[in-house]
Amino acid sequence: MLSNTGTVSLYLYLFFIVIGLLSIFIAYYLIKKGSLDPDKLEKFLSYFKWVIITLAVSTVTLIVSDLFKERDQDIKELEYFDKYVNDVKSEDRPLVRLQLAKYLSIVAPSGEMKKSWTNYYDTIKKEYDDYIEAQNNLKKDSAIVNPTPQQIKQTDENKRKVELFETPLSSNNAEWFIIAAGDNDINGANINLDKAIKINHNSTIIKKGGSFRTVLMGYFSKTEAESQLEKVRNEVNPMSYIVRKATWCNTIERGSDCLICK
Secondary structure, eight states: OOOSHHHHHHHHHHHHHHHHHHHHHHHHHHHHHTOSOHHHHHHHHHHHHHHHHHHHHHHHHHHHHHHHHHHHHHHHHHHHHHHHHHHHHHOOOHHHHHHHHHHHHHHSOTTHHHHHHHHHHHHHHHHHHHHHHHHHHHHHHTTOSSOOHHHHHHHHHHHHHHHHHHSOSOOTTOOEEEEEEEESSHHHHHHHHHHHHHHOSSEEEEEETTEEEEEEEEEOSHHHHHHHHHHHHHHTOTTOEEEEHHHHOSOEEEOSSSEEEO
16 A cells, blocks of 8 residues: 555645644634633644644655655666666577566566566567477478478478567667578579569578578668568568568678578
8 A cells, every 4th residue: 555655645644634634623622612711722723823834844845755756766667677678679589588578577566567568578478489389390390301382381481480589679780681582492582583673672592591582681770671571572472571680690601503691
């Protein structure tokens, strides 16, 4: 009940109000009964007046002081958690990001902030479970010698889930890619590359693992990449997605037929 200084001040203020009202009733009773002579009554009223003024001034001062303290405390909490927001946004290690979100959902003060962090943790926990499942499926898929078209499609979907979850939520001065498609051979990748170049001339093929990826490059903000993502999905591949270059492939070398992710 007395969880913050504002609440304490309110109850103190109400307490002093009760004392003041009780004093008025006592004075009224004594006056009506006639048990106070005029001199004592005048002194009592003068004393009572200054008591009320002193209590009122003290109470108002206490309330204002506590409100400023509570405001400063709220600001410090916001600054403290804002620092961790940036940590969560820039973290590219999935498990660390999950643990940060869990920690903040526990230690956040009661109210909208705690509710928001709890909701975010619940969301990212589900995404992390999907991420682990996709990783396990990729390990199983790597053992398949001759995958069917459906299995290839499912493998690409699992890769997309893994890469999306491993990508930080934001990053300053980072380049972003649109991964338009993935093919098992260079010829299929060239077909998709022809489509991608019509959207962004800075498109290429990057071999990562055993897949030839059609990649639209040169986006220096996630917003810029997002502005063309829908067009890429409509004209190249509906499963296209965005990744951060540094996380997806930090080292790219030139090969004989295409670029190669090391």
